[in-house]
Structure formats: C-alpha cells, structure tokens
Amino acid sequence: MKYLLSLLLGLVAGAALFIVALLYNPFGGRLVVSPLALSGQPLIDLSYSAVPGESIAFVNDGESIIQPYPDNIAEIWEPTVKETWASTVLLTNALGAPAGIGFKFSSNSERTRLLESSALVESVWHVYLPGRGTFFVDQTENYWSYIRDVILPARWSPSDSWRGNWNRVTTIGPNALGTGRVTGAGGEFAGMESEAVELLTARAYSADHGPVSMSGNLTIAIPVGGEQDSLTSTEH
Amino acid sequence: MFKTFVFGIVLGLGGTGALVHYVPVVNQHREASLIEFAVNAGNSELFQIDLPDDRILAGVPGQSATVPAALEWPDHRIFADAQAELFKLRDRDDVVVGIASRISSSKDASGPFVQWMLHLPARGTLFVIFDAAPADGGLRNGTLRGGTGDFANLSGSVTEQFRELSQDPDADAVARIQLVTRLVGQPMEDE
Numbered sequence: 001m002k003y004l005l006s007l008l009l010g011l012v013a014g015a016a017l018f019i020v021a022l023l024y025n026p027f028g029g030r031l032v033v034s035p036l037a038l039s040g041q042p043l044i045d046l047s048y049s050a051v052p053g054e055s056i057a058f059v060n061d062g063e064s065i066i067q068p069y070p071d072n073i074a075e076i077w078e079p080t081v082k083e084t085w086a087s088t089v090l091l092t093n094a095l096g097a098p099a100g101i102g103f104k105f106s107s108n109s110e111r112t113r114l115l116e117s118s119a120l121v122e123s124v125w126h127v128y129l130p131g132r133g134t135f136f137v138d139q140t141e142n143y144w145s146y147i148r149d150v151i152l153p154a155r156w157s158p159s160d161s162w163r164g165n166w167n168r169v170t171t172i173g174p175n176a177l178g179t180g181r182v183t184g185a186g187g188e189f190a191g192m193e194s195e196a197v198e199l200l201t202a203r204a205y206s207a208d209h210g211p212v213s214m215s216g217n218l219t220i221a222i223p224v225g226g227e228q229d230s231l232t233s234t235e236h
Numbered sequence: 237m238f239k240t241f242v243f244g245i246v247l248g249l250g251g252t253g254a255l256v257h258y259v260p261v262v263n264q265h266r267e268a269s270l271i272e273f274a275v276n277a278g279n280s281e282l283f284q285i286d287l288p289d290d291r292i293l294a295g296v297p298g299q300s301a302t303v304p305a306a307l308e309w310p311d312h313r314i315f316a317d318a319q320a321e322l323f324k325l326r327d328r329d330d331v332v333v334g335i336a337s338r339i340s341s342s343k344d345a346s347g348p349f350v351q352w353m354l355h356l357p358a359r360g361t362l363f364v365i366f367d368a369a370p371a372d373g374g375l376r377n378g379t380l381r382g383g384t385g386d387f388a389n390l391s392g393s394v395t396e397q398f399r400e401l402s403q404d405p406d407a408d409a410v411a412r413i414q415l416v417t418r419l420v421g422q423p424m425e426d427e
Binding site for chain 1: 238320
C-alpha cells in the first residue's frame with residue numbers, strides 16, 4: 001500500500017513539475033519591440049481599445065467570461081464558429097483621432113502546441129480608412145505570454161484580478177520575420193502587398209470579466225517606391 | 237519506497253508530457269465542404285446569408301435602424317458614407333460554416349467600393365473585392381484578392397446576389413444574400 005501511495009505522490013509531483021517547467025520556460029517569451037520598427041519603411045500606426053465593452057461590438061459563443069457587446073447582439077454559438085470571436089473596433093491614428101473601422105476575426109488554431117509555448121490564434125482584419133482605402137491583414141498570433149503573465153496571475157490572485165504593465169507583439173507569422181501579411185484592397189492600398197504586426201498592451205485584467213484595461217496597436221509597413229510613394233504617411 | 241517515489245516522478249513527467257503532446261488543445265469542428273466542379277471554371281461553392289437572422293451587426297451612420305439596436309455606431313463625419321455589416325455565413329445546406337464582414341461605400345474619396353471578408357475557421361479566409369455597381373439582374377461581380385488556409389494560392393471570381401424571399405416580415409428569412417465562388421489554383425512560380 002505504501003508503495004502505491006509513493007507512486008501516486010511521485011506521479012502528482014512529476015505532473016506538477018512538468019507544468020511548472022512549462023509555465024516558466026524561459027524560451028517562451030515573445031518580442032516586445034515590433035520587427036517593423038527597425039525596417040526603415042514608412043509605417044501606419046492604428047490603435048484600438050481591446051476591451052470588448054469599449055469596442056463598437058464584440059461577439060463570441062456567449063459562454064466565455066468575456067461577454068458579447070452590446071446587449072442583444074447575436075452570439076456565434078454554432079459548432080463551426082464556436083472557437084471564433086469577432087471584434088468591430090474604431091481605429092485611431094497616432095494623435096488619437098478616428099482613422100478608420102476594423103473587423104477582426106480570430107479563431108483558435110489547431111497548430112497550438114503547449115510544449116512549444118504556443119497558444120496560437122489565426123486572425124484576419126478587414127480595415128477601412130475613410131478617404132484613403134481598404135486592406136486585409138492575416139496573421140498568426142501567439143497568446144502564450146498573455147495567458148501566462150496576465151490571465152493566470154489574475155486567476156491565482158485572491159482579488160481575482162491582475163494589474164501591471166504587459167506589452168508584447170502577438171504577431172508571429174505567417175511571414176518569415178514573424179510579421180503578418182497585408183493585402184491591399186482599395187484606394188491608396190489597391191494592389192499593395194506588405195507586412196503588419198500587432199502589439200497588445202494590458203494594464204488590468206479581471207478573472208471574472210476579462211480585460212479591464214487593454215489596447216491594441218496595428219502597424220502596417222508601406223512599401224517604398226512606385227505607386228506606393230504617395231502613402232508616405234504623416235501618421236507615424 | 238524512495239525509489240518508487242522517484243519512479244513516480246519520472247512517470248508523471250513523461251505521462252504529462254505525452255498527454256500535452258498528443259491530446260490536441262484545439263479541435264475545430266468541420267462540415268463537409270459542398271464544392272461543385274464547374275466545367276472549365278475550377279471549383280464552385282455557394283455561401284448564403286439569411287436575412288434578417290444572420291445579420292449580426294449593421295452599422296450605418298445617421299440611421300436609427302442599426303443592428304443590434306443598442307449598437308453605438310461612430311457618428312464621426314469621416315464614416316458618413318460607409319456601411320459595415322457582420323454576418324453568419326451558411327453553406328448550400330444552410331449550415332453555419334463561418335462569419336463574414338461586408339464594408340461598402342458609394343461616395344468615399346478613394347472611390348466607391350464593396351468588399352467582403354469570408355472567414356471559415358476550419359478552412360481559411362477569402363478576401364474579395366466587388367464591382368461597386370451591380371450588373372444586370374442585381375448580380376455583382378467580384379474577384380478573389382487573396383486568401384489564407386485552404387484558399388491561399390487560389391484565384392478566381394465571386395458573385396454576390398441579393399434575393400427577396402418573402403414579403404412577410406415575420407417569415408424566417410425575408411431575403412437572402414448568395415455568394416458563389418469559382419476558384420482555381422494558381423500555377424506554381426517555377427511552372
């Protein structure tokens with residue numbers, strides 16, 4: 001009997017050790033500085049509030065701690081879209097003035113590998129900047145650092161909340177340098193192929209309601225030369 | 237007994253590692269893709285949206301009839317000419333397979349446009365640009381501008397058609413938007 005108890009205690013200790021090693025894997029960190037910041041290309045910076053209640057609209061399956069917004073918006077509970085959520089946000093420029101509207105669709109990725117410190121999300125953006133044009137962005141994001149450094153501490157805290165200053169580039173692909181892909185659609189961006197990164201900054205999180213203070217920043221690199229010269233923006 | 241404890245630790249480490257490695261964290265639900273082969277036109281697929289039920293959001297500046305009613309659409313003047321909508325997307329058998337955004341403007345300074353982004357979580361996303369003006373019969377022609385997942389490296393056309401189904405406002409579906417894709421694979425660069 002005592003051998004069985006020892007084995008069980010060993011199993012529990014082994015599993016706990018594995019989880020601790022997984023969570024505190026020093027190689028699981030992500031970039032804090034945008035890889036586009038050093039590129040020398042003209043950039044467009046667009047910011048938005050990543051708190052669902054401060055967005056224009058937010059929809060998910062309705063079963064998450066993060067509730068859809070506003071009231072009575074339809075939930076996407078069907079099996080094929082249950083692991084997907086959609087935000088509609090007001091995008092502002094570097095001066096804080098309204099610059100556009102963006103739809104962001106995010107789906108949990110089947111390429112998620114906890115052993116590799118990856119909690120992957122496939123995201124796409126449909127962005128409209130009035131008077132300038134439209135474009136699409138597709139990217140793979142890694143939320144591992146966000147889960148480890150923000151969500152888990154909030155759940156483990158006696159106050160069920162987290163406060164601090166966390167910011168990370170969540171974009172890790174699909175481009176080789178860890179940037180997202182931009183596909184120009186209309187106006188100034190027609191025909192454009194470029195790169196983008198998204199950065200999240202969290203300051204407060206509630207284990208009961210989700211993000212309390214969090215903002216996102218979408219940075220688009222503008223190719224230099226040819227027709228894209230006119231895009232050299234004053235927004236950055 | 238200590239040896240048994242150490243053996244348990246090793247077993248616990250290995251077992252948890254195997255569990256984390258082999259049990260998928262995310263397993264997207266898949267519906268069969270209802271694709272038809274179109275002669276000399278690649279593969280064709282029909283997506284549809286039943287109105288009003290599948291309209292999740294409709295943002296139109298200056299209109300009180302936003303969806304949902306509590307939606308606070310930005311009233312800044314730069315958005316005065318645009319319309320943005322979010323829908324559930326169904327396949328030919330009326331099964332919800334994704335979500336879609338539609339943004340349009342008839343008076344934007346950069347030119348009139350109609351665009352869709354169709355997101356099918358288990359398959360990928362299509363980015364589609366349509367002609368601003370519909371052709372005869374209300375059919376609007378569009379081009380696949382890009383795609384991800386199963387739709388990466390495809391090219392082709394997409395049509396959009398709005399069909400009224402019933403005059404009865406209490407009917408399940410008063411109208412239907414149909415999107416038909418006709419896509420072919422792009423040749424490899426070295427071919």
